[in-house]
């Protein structure tokens with residue numbers, strides 16, 4: 001399900017690539033891009049065969065350089081609220097995809113772009129990546145979840161540093177802050193992604209989904225309830241074929257074969 005500004009391709013293994021394709025504007029998020037993301041993410045959510053998703057920006061300069069400033073400039077408060085709610089709903093859908101989702105950041109990852117990356121499960125960056133939340137320089141605050149997801153990911157002090165100064169950080173500083181999980185050279189990016197995809201495909205898809213559900217749902221619960229949630233998802237794993245296959249394969253010294 002692709003549009004003019006967002007491509008959504010799923011390969012025969014079930015690895016999906018969701019690509020924002022507006023490179024002349026550094027993939028800035030305008031309403032067409034939001035429509036394309038919405039359609040692409042709904043499509044991915046409806047497909048059981050999806051084993052993992054890579055979110056990328058087209059071209060070699062940017063992941064996404066932010067929400068489209070030209071379009072945002074025209075908004076009144078009601079329009080800004082509608083724009084923010086639409087963006088939030090789309091990013092929540094992305095966050096709730098059952099399969100793991102990685103943001104692949106090569107180049108600028110600013111403002112709404114950084115917020116999009118934060119709605120992914122983790123970030124793989126090249127050493128050319130640049131992160132920042134520059135909104136206060138434009139007279140606004142982050143509107144696609146940056147004031148909420150960034151402090152949850154890197155802690156409130158580091159988030160306040162980035163959001164109130166608007167400063168840009170390179171990939172290595174982003175990694176030290178816990179914003180980027182892997183930093184690789186541009187030349188080794190595809191190999192890194194291929195390694196991640198192979199790991200997803202090697203492991204049990206239902207167990208991967210259950211682990212993701214346990215982490216996100218548990219994060220919103222008090223610890224005692226979160227631990228019980230984990231126990232019930234753990235027990236659920238013994239009702240399907242994956243646990244039988246995984247353990248039999250170990251004991252029989254062979255590779256497991258999980259249904260996709």
Ligand code: DAK
Nearest residue numbers: 025026028065066067068069080083084110111112143144
């Ligand atoms: N919006 C629109 N166009 C953009 C853009 C953006 N965010 N970023 C870049 N472009 C466009 C440029 O205008 C230029 O277009 P042409 O002039 O060629 O037509 C083209 O992309 C190439 O950009 P540059 O010529 O500027 O390229 P440089 O290499 O010189 O500079 C740059 C790259 C990334 C440093 C620079 O483009 C830049 O500073 N861009 C803006 C970065 C930025 O401030 N991003 C944050 C935007 S604010 C909310 C919802 C969401 C948000 C807030 C509130 N609610 C509704 C409440 C989110 C806000 C943001 O994301």
